[in-house]
Amino acid sequence: MQIKQYVARDIQEALKKVKEEMGSEAIILSTKKTKGSLQGPGIYSPSMIEVVAAVDRPFQSSSGFSGWNSMAWPAGAQKGKEPGLPEEELFIQKILSAGLFPEFVQGLAEEIRSFEKKSSTKNLTEAYRGLLNWRLMESVEVPEPSFNAPRIWSFIGPTGIGKTTTLVKLAAHFRLKVTDRIALITTDTYRIGAVEQLKQYAQILRLPLETAYHPEELKQIIERNRDQDLLLIDTPGRSPQIPKSIEELRDFLTVHPNIENHLILSATTKDSDLEWIVDRFRLIPISSYIFTKIDETTHYVPLFNQLIRFKRPLSYLTKGQSVPEDIEPATKPRVAHMVLNAIAWN
Template identity: 55%
Template sequence: MQIKRFEAKDIQEALRQVKETLGPEAIILSTQKIAKGSPPYRQGGGAKVEVVAAIDPPDVATAPPGAAVPFAPGGNPPESRRSPGTGGDSCLQAILSSSLSPEFLRGLAGDFRNLRKEKQTWMNGEAFQGVLRWKVMEAVEVLKSEPQGKKIWAFVGPTGVGKTTTLAKVAAHFRLRFNKRITLVTLDTYRIGGIEQLKTYARILRLPFEIAGDAETLKEVIDRHQDCDLLLLDTAGRNPHRRDQLEEIRGVLSADPRVENHLVLSATTKDADLAAIVQQFSVLPIRSYVFTKIDETEEYTSLFNQLLRYKRPLSYLTNGQKVPEDIEPASKSRIASLVLNSMKWN
């Protein structure tokens, strides 16, 4: 990562310098005003603002297009990070003492060494937060929220993570926003309450509702609804330590090779437990993760660690019980904000 500091009379001039020097794909790490009478103010001919920007050299760039927030001509730099007055040493300590995976932290070492080369940049904590934000966005993958063509999505996961409610939110999102033809199907024949809950959502949304307790019945349901844009399959919660239960749900979902499994995980689950759940559910081909209950915690590094560890995209985040409001398509910038908000900045 190439990191460079720019000084100018105003923010527009500084951003122009960034674009000319580093190109339009440069990332703004931080901005700050230069105090009158300070050496940069005097040496820069009355410079009033400092912008720290960065870009990966072409031969080492690894981020796919859109992985970070690029410089936008004529626009404003990203909003100030949390605790903008925090110094470099404090920010570095907060990042290193976090529960981010050791492998990810080691990957940050080279970028942080670059920051050390310029004392003024080192003292600016925003630059460290900017590097962290960029690297988080670079490391994760998100799934395109609008399905292309006909899709069959199954929501799988342990008990109590909110699979049925999440499915209803997704159904409402595509029904109300895109007017998709959708059918709701429950595979959860173990709980009467589970059947009735999804049936109620189907009635409210005026969607077809089906029950399929085995692979043969599910295949018949899929065949009956070939005209649907999206079939959403609700499954019973499974104990990740019960291999027989996981094999049972795998047998049902194997009724059609087009079924895409989305693993629903609670943001309130501990890192070690999340890792165990993901590992056990790997008997199913997992298309993406869905993180629920992000409003019930302030610690999100464990979720990020799972994205790094198992290399699957994130599709949705949910933050409450309301249908359809409390759901959002995943984005790289949102994940980065959650990770930064998990840090204990001084």
């Protein structure tokens, strides 16, 4: 079977595209409505409908190339193992049911079909898991921290996702294990007690803290601290529903070309909201993600999907409130393990 994703303004247009390209025998695997997004000043992209469809034969796409060489099954087959289904289809069924990004599943399905034809192993399911593990690791980019030159890191995202706590964990980690040439900066002058909270941590870690009320002031603070190895910038939480507030934050974080913006995402946020958050915060250049609250859920597929959708590195994983213990550098094997454990294999 062949799988393809269609994007349209409404469900009627999406189904029309499916019928025109795949025919009336096509199976609808899933439908999803995406939220509108601000693409730039005065440019708004409306909400769209995404439909994933399948057909049990090759089809010709509008670009002239054959559709994805993958597998699909009727909706009723997704609730359990149906007698007689090939082993590779059962395996892909589990992955698709877990909510993995369709394009990732399509590519994996091609590899599994090719692998199955060439392999002589009897334990195909275990071999497929090994292939999935490898593909998960290949899909994740992790940066290598280096202090050959001064680093300027900011932490951005919605409210209540652990930006300040993450900054403090990293400050403590680097202060204890790497360098004491660290300075803290906060632009969060909106939240009551925010500056005082960070000031207490700065005193405990014996690190300098400065407050920037305006973009130009932030620029001056960065210049004054140019001899530091690491500058960590705390920012106020911004609502994705208010693009203007994100634009104001962008004014701060574009005053220096070397600011690296880490977008903080909570593991407890659902897939569609994560996609919406990332899309809105793309008004600010994003250097990498940091995933927080990984101890509050076991469903990590939505987080992984953002790495596939928006193709940015993942730098750190955090849990709990302990400083600096509850933070770890992201690694390819660790992320793959998290996703594999989130899939219901039984």
